[in-house]
Amino acid sequence: MKLAIINGSTRPGNVTANQVKWILKAAQNADGVESTVINLADFPMPFMDEPISPKYNPDRKPSAAVQKWMDAVAGYDAYFWVTPEYNHSVPAVLKNAIDYLTFELVRKPSAIASHGSVNGARAIMALKEILAELSTPVIGTIGVAGFPPVLNADGELSAEALANPYGPQSQLEGLLTELSWYADALKNAA
Ligand SMILES: Cc1cc2nc3c(=O)[nH]c(=O)nc-3n(C[C@H](O)[C@H](O)[C@H](O)COP(=O)(O)O)c2cc1C
Numbered sequence: 001m002k003l004a005i006i007n008g009s010t011r012p013g014n015v016t017a018n019q020v021k022w023i024l025k026a027a028q029n030a031d032g033v034e035s036t037v038i039n040l041a042d043f044p045m046p047f048m049d050e051p052i053s054p055k056y057n058p059d060r061k062p063s064a065a066v067q068k069w070m071d072a073v074a075g076y077d078a079y080f081w082v083t084p085e086y087n088h089s090v091p092a093v094l095k096n097a098i099d100y101l102t103f104e105l106v107r108k109p110s111a112i113a114s115h116g117s118v119n120g121a122r123a124i125m126a127l128k129e130i131l132a133e134l135s136t137p138v139i140g141t142i143g144v145a146g147f148p149p150v151l152n153a154d155g156e157l158s159a160e161a162l163a164n165p166y167g168p169q170s171q172l173e174g175l176l177t178e179l180s181w182y183a184d185a186l187k188n189a190a
Contacts, residue, residue: 001183003027003035004076008083008094010041016084019113019144021155023080023172030176036076040097043069047096054102066100074104077183078111079136085116085123090130098130105136107189109182111175112141115151119143139182140175144168 005023009016020037027035045065054060062070073079083090112127114120120143128138144150149158150168161167 001033001180002075002077003033003080003179003183004038004073004078005035005080005082006038006040006073008040008081008091008097010091010093011084014041014084015115016082018151018153018155019115020082022151022157023082023113023155025155026169026172027080027176030173030180032180033176038072040094043072043097045069045097045100048099050100054100062100069097069100070104073101076108077187078109078179079105080111080113080179081127081131082113083120083123083127085114085120088122089126090123094127095130098134101134105131105134107186108136109139109179109186110136111139111179113143113172114141115144116146119145137182139178142168142171142175 005020005027007014007016007020024035024037027033043065046063050057050060050062052060083094086092110131112124114123116123124141124143128141131138150161151157157167157169162169
């Protein structure tokens, strides 16, 4: 599976990067997963300014900045969205970036990770609803508490979290296995 791990925070020094490192390491240790990290911060774009909904615009002419983002996201078999929770939802910059996408995600599975005071649960739920409109089925989600101490800057879980057999590490490994299964199944579907 060719997996894109997308960091949805554009804040300098963002902690979402810690969660991205953790997911990247697990993906690198999983069989048959080729992963790439995409930092949304590398794709500055205007707020959606197209005359027609991109989905329904056959004559769409995206700006160079938007085209660069679309090209960066296309070409993967699956997506792992890693988002912070801002005011109980996703950052506006991530919603805006997703609003520019259309066919790139269709019939490919997604997973979502977040973090925060309630493990990013509200951002996860908001993103699930948004992604449903892009026809990318969300196979699973994973949230961790605000960190540290759960996850450090090197993307390593605390000893306590690691020792929990039902904790975030086993959840993440299980989610990557499921994501691979769905990526293969959807890719090979007639
Ligand atoms: C604008 C803003 C709104 C926030 N709202 C929430 C929130 O609703 N729930 C929460 O758990 N944390 C909230 N936080 C705290 C973030 O979880 C924390 O700042 C975290 O570091 C953000 O991730 P980032 O560093 O990757 O951007 C908010 C932070 C910002 C900047």
